[in-house]
Amino acid sequence: MIKPGKMLREVLTSFFQKPATVLYPYVKVLMPDRFRGKIRFLATLCIGCKLCMRDCPTNCITITKVGDKRFQAEFDLDQCIYCAQCVDSCPKKALESTADYELAQLQRNKLKMIYHAEPPPPQAAAPIE
Amino acid sequence: MAWSLFNLLIFPGFLFLFVFGLAMEFVDRKLYARLQNRIGPPWFQPFADFVKLAAKEDIIPEEADSVMFRLMPAFALASVVTAFFYIPLWSTQSLFSFNGDLIVVIYLLTIPTLTFFLAGWHSTSLFSMIGATRTLTQLFAYEVPLFMAILAPALLAGTWSLSEMTVFYDQHPAYAAFNIIGLIVSLIALQGKLERVPFDIPEAETEIVGGTFTEYSGRFLAMFRIAIDIEAVVGASLIAAVFLPFGLGLGAAWGFVFYLVKVLAVIALLALLRTVLARLRIEQMVIFCWRIVAPAALFQLLINLILSGVLRP
Amino acid sequence: MANFKIPIGPQHPALKEPESFTITLNGETIIEMDMRLGYNHRGIEKACEERSYIQAMYLVERVCGICSHSHSTCFIQAVEEIAGLAIPARAQYIRTIIAELERIHSHLLWLGVAGHEIGFDTLLMYSWRDREVVMDTLAALTGNRVNYGINTIGGVRRDISKEHLAGLLKTMDILEERTKYYIEVASEEITLIQRLSGVGFISHEDTVMLGAVGPTARASGVDRDIRRDDPYLAYKDIEFQVITDTHNDVYGRTLVRVGELMQCYSMIRQLVAKIPEGPVTVKAPRKIPAGEAFSRYEAPRGEDVHYVKANGTDKAERVKIRAPTLANLQSVARMMENNRLADVPIIIAAIDPCFSCTDRMIRINDTAGRRKETISWQALRTHSLEWYRKQGVDFKDLNAKMRQRMKA
Known part of the structure; x- marks a missing residue:
């Protein structure tokens, strides 16, 4: 039947329902485990193949060699589109997605994430002695 | 003199209306949000909006008529505040009263709409001019039914004074039931007067940006906003006084509680109305008002005419 | 009252993206409409030529914010055709499931926008609340709410687990119930019907002549759907109806979209039931052999077309994208005629426009041959x-x- 106020019952019931609004900054929204958030770099696993640099659509990854088998990664988070292609490209699983999505910064330089390489292990220094 | 000034500026004058108007805007917005399954604004939001607007820069377009542009918000505010003094609120006596104040109140409530039109017209922007013409077109559609709906109870009471009308209905509370059609008609008309969905045609944001108020900013817009808030309260009070004359003889305290409940009920009904309906087109609105609302009001007038002959020989 | 012109756009509350419509009015009646495109040209096609196929895929995904999967799948299909890759059946099914979820998400979004354009904000709030369910499902399946990034050359990047499939069926039940309610509202609420029916009329002949696609065309009785007419992905394995309508107006377009929503639910149920086991990806070469391909895809807004030309390197030589809105925009001018100013927002919204997807540059060769210069970057x-x-x-x-x- 065509009539005005078809949604009347629905709106009246939703008055007594809990609001659908999420009080976001106060109540944290959890992302599913597959979420592609900020990328984490595991320096110990990196072999410096730079496949991630080659496949990154926005060229936001820079891997630099800082010593023998030690690599440092630099991410420009303001350029990253969080596609996680680097995670797929990495043959050694040295990169992984996290569920961290709160990435806004007031200062631009804070958007540059630098993962320093691990300090050289002590046994590597041993043969020189 | 001091008492009059107190009445005029503080209670039940400007300050009371200001706070009450903002409170009712909050109730309206909160209710609207909760009906839509949202949380809605915090209680101070309308006040915060007002302060923010008032603190902003006023921009007057070069093309606009500067005098009219500045005057209109003040006119709108003044007329709605004045109208409030003639409406009996929590007793059968209004602050000021004379025979014929009913007509004055209705006309005072028309002035804001006219100022919207003039403000829009003198802004000389395309969108505000379209909004202005729509305001006026809409005015002609809802004003006549509103007049008839409000005059019908007066006809039954046999007086043109709001205070005497409430005295009459206070003595014969059952007679208020005869005016139920008039109540519905005036609720619809009030929704049109306040320019809210489904009758928010003059300021339909997706069509003509801000309508009449497109060019307004800062203090002037704040003044218009507060005038509309107060208009809602005054309109609701008028409907409460004319159609819901209950609990007036119970003393000031109880009377005030009853008054609040009545105004809240009217505001809630208006909020519900704008939740469940879509905006009409201007020609649909006019057709609806003239084909359905106006005959209904006329019917009410006819009923009361016959009743007054039967009941008040 | 004399004719006067009113600008809707490039910046206007009715438009979610910049586009300029100049409307000539006589009172409240529209005499004619003129539109200008190109406020959102981003040079995506050219940028694709400078990126490897993998990189270009993520760029193409960002052509549109709503139908991101449509564009990326359409592009990938073309690339895979050139490379001669046969992708595993399970990957086909996963792509189809995501495609249909995207359609649900897009149509619910449209319903809300349409409600807002006619001043029915309650409908907007409800349908967008329900859309959150689909968005969350998509985030759980793919890892993001908008740019799903599920495609990769040779398959999909992520498998869908059994639990996810079971959850998907539950989601469909919730959404189906909600959609049934919206169908009820659309067929019973008088103010909604008053605002939608008879508005933006375009005849069947004009629709065909102006080449409208998708729900816009189907609402004018054009029985055309790429999913059925030229099946891709897993559409040949499942049964569905192509919803058409003969109202020829905005109301018809609404009915087609809510009807398609109901089809989506049944399609996803079939897909979940039939999904085969197996790998989700095959090894893809980085360098795609020379060749060209033309790929069609039924996006939520209509037929999406991608053309890819490969030259044997790891970068495409030419990518051409035709988003469905470009095909539909032609018909808007016709729909506008003899309507009211109040109907402008809903008429524009009824084709579900996506202006930034549409903006492409076309170079017209002067046949007289006077100006023939190519300007370098x-x-x-x-x-x-x-x-x-x-x-x-x-x-x-x-x-x-x-x-x-x-x-x-």
Whole structure:
């Protein structure tokens, strides 16, 4: 039947329902485990193949060699589109997605994430002695 | 003199209306949000909006008529505040009263709409001019039914004074039931007067940006906003006084509680109305008002005419 | 009242993206409409030529914010056709499931926008609340709410687990119930019907002539759907109806979209039931052999077309994208005629426009052969810097200032 106020019952019931609004900054929204958030770099696993640099659509990854088998990664988070292609490209699983999505910064330089390489292990220094 | 000034500026004058108007805007917005399954604004939001607007820069377009542009918000505010003094609120006596104040109140409530039109017209922007013409077109559609709906109870009471009308209905509370059609008609008309969905045609944001108020900013817009808030309260009070004359003889305290409940009920009904309906087109609105609302009001007038002959020989 | 012109756009509350419509009015009646495109040209096609296929895929995914999967799948299909890759059946099914979820998400979004354009904000709030369910499902399946990034050359990047499939069925039940309610509202609420029926009328003949696609065309009785007419992905394995309507107006377009929503639910149920086991990806070469391919895809807004030309390297030589809105925009001018100003927002919204997807550059060759020069990137850049310098804006200076501020 065509009539005005078809949604009347629905709106009246939703008055007594809990609001659908999420009080976001106060109540944290959890992302599913597959979420592609900020990328984490595991320096110990990196072999410096730079496949991630080659496949990154926005060229936001820079891997630099800082010593023998030690690599440092630099991410420009303001350029990253969080596609996680680097995670797929990495043959050694040295990169992984996290569920961290709160990435806004007031200062631009804070958007540059630098993962320093691990300090050289002590046994590597041993043969020189 | 001091008492009059107190009445005029503080209670039940400007300050009371200001706070009450903002409170009712909050109730309206909160209710609207909760009906839509949202949380809605915090209680101070309308006040915060007002302060923010008032603190902003006023921009007057070069093309606009500067005098009219500045005057209109003040006119709108003044007329709605004045109208409030003639409406009996929590007793059968209004602050000021004379025979014929009913007509004055209705006309005072028309002035804001006219100022919207003039403000829009003198802004000389395309969108505000379209909004202005729509305001006026809409005015002609809802004003006549509103007049008839409000005059019908007066006809039954046999007086043109709001205070005497409430005295009459206070003595014969059952007679208020005869005016139920008039109540519905005036609720619809009030929704049109306040320019809210489904009758928010003059300021339909997706069509003509801000309508009449497109060019307004800062203090002037704040003044218009507060005038509309107060208009809602005054309109609701008028409907409460004319159609819901209950609990007036119970003393000031109880009377005030009853008054609040009545105004809240009217505001809630208006909020519900704008939740469940879509905006009409201007020609649909006019057709609806003239084909359905106006005959209904006329019917009410006819009923009361016959009743007054039967009941008040 | 004399005719006067009113600008809707490039910046206007009714438009979610910049596009300019100039409407000639007589009172409240529309006499004619003129539109200008191109406020959102982003140079995506050209940028694709400078990226490897993997990189270009993520770029193409960002052509549209709503139908991101449509564009990326359409592009990938073309690339896979050139490379001669046969992707595993399970990957086909996963792509189809995501495609249909995307359609649900897009149509629910549209329903809300349509409600807002006619001042029915309650409908907007409800349908967008329900859309959250689909968005969350998509986030759980793919890892993101909008740019799903599920495709990769040779398959999909992520498998869908059994639990996810079970959850998907539950989601469909919730959404189906909600959609049934919206169908009820659309067929019973008088103010909604009053605002939608008879508005934006376009005849069947005009629709065909102006080449409208998708729900816009189907609402004018054009029985055309790429999913059925030229099956891709897993559409040949499942049964569905192509919803058409003969209202020819905005109301018809609404009915087609809510009807399609109901089809989506049944399609996803079939897909979940039939999904085969197996791998989700095959090894894809980085260098795609020379060749060209043309790929069609039924996006939520209509037929999406991608053309890819490969030259044997790891970068495409040419990518051409035709988003469905471009095909539909032609018909808007016809729909506008003899309607009211109040109907402009809903008529524009009824084709579910996506203006930034549409904006492409076309170079017209002067057949008389007077002007035939090709301007290089560098020359164009120099030219534009020079042009702005003449206007009083010095970008070289601006860059230096920006750097200075960033250091500070």
